[in-house]
Amino acid sequence: MASEESFVVLVHHRGSIKRKTRSGVKFTDKDPLCIVVNPTTSYDDLVRSMLMKLGLEGAKRVKKFFYRIPVTILHDTVKYDCLTIGSDEDLQVMFLCRRQFPEVRTPELLAKLIDVVSISGSSNRNTTNVATAAGSSSRAAVASSSVPVYEPAVQL
Structure with missing residues (x-):
C-alpha cells in the first residue's frame, strides 16, 4: 500500500x-x-x-x-x-x-x-472477558451502566 x-x-x-x-x-x-x-x-x-x-x-x-x-x-x-x-x-x-x-x-x-464484562459478570480489568473465553470476536459481552447485557458477535 x-x-x-x-x-x-x-x-x-x-x-x-x-x-x-x-x-x-x-x-x-x-x-x-x-x-x-x-x-x-x-x-x-x-x-x-x-x-x-x-x-x-x-x-x-x-x-x-x-x-x-x-x-x-x-x-x-x-x-x-x-x-x-x-x-x-x-x-x-x-x-x-x-x-x-x-x-x-x-x-x-x-x-x-x-466496559467489557468478565466471566463473573463484573467489569474487572484483570479477568478474562467473555469473548476470549468463548473464542469469539472482539464484539462480546458488554456492560452499560451496572446491568450486564450480552451482544452476540456479528458474522460477516
Missing part, C-alpha cells in the same frame, strides 16, 4: 457531540488520539488500534464510532453532520468523503466506549 494513501484520523474518546448552527456538528474532546489509516483499514483494525493506544484492550470495547461527516462547503465554511460507524461498510463512507472533500484534511471520529 502506498504511503500517500495513508492519512491521520483524529479519534476523540472522551467528550460529547455538540450541535452548532454555523459548523453543524463538533466533538468536545480536547485530547484526541491520532491514528493512521488507509482505505484497506477494517473497522476491527481501527478499534484494535485505538484500544491499544489507550491501553484499554480487554477492559473496554467500542460500541460505535460517530463520524463528523462533511455535508456542504460554502466559501471557506464546512458544514458537518454526524454519521454512526459500526461496520467496514460504514467506514468506507469516511474514505469516500475524504476523496470527495479534499478541503477536509483530517477526518474526526468520536468513539463510544463501554
Whole structure:
C-alpha cells in the first residue's frame, strides 16, 4: 500500500457531540488520539488500534464510532453532520468523503466506549472477558451502566 494513501484520523474518546448552527456538528474532546489509516483499514483494525493506544484492550470495547461527516462547503465554511460507524461498510463512507472533500484534511471520529464484562459478570480489568473465553470476536459481552447485557458477535 502506498504511503500517500495513508492519512491521520483524529479519534476523540472522551467528550460529547455538540450541535452548532454555523459548523453543524463538533466533538468536545480536547485530547484526541491520532491514528493512521488507509482505505484497506477494517473497522476491527481501527478499534484494535485505538484500544491499544489507550491501553484499554480487554477492559473496554467500542460500541460505535460517530463520524463528523462533511455535508456542504460554502466559501471557506464546512458544514458537518454526524454519521454512526459500526461496520467496514460504514467506514468506507469516511474514505469516500475524504476523496470527495479534499478541503477536509483530517477526518474526526468520536468513539463510544463501554466496559467489557468478565466471566463473573463484573467489569474487572484483570479477568478474562467473555469473548476470549468463548473464542469469539472482539464484539462480546458488554456492560452499560451496572446491568450486564450480552451482544452476540456479528458474522460477516
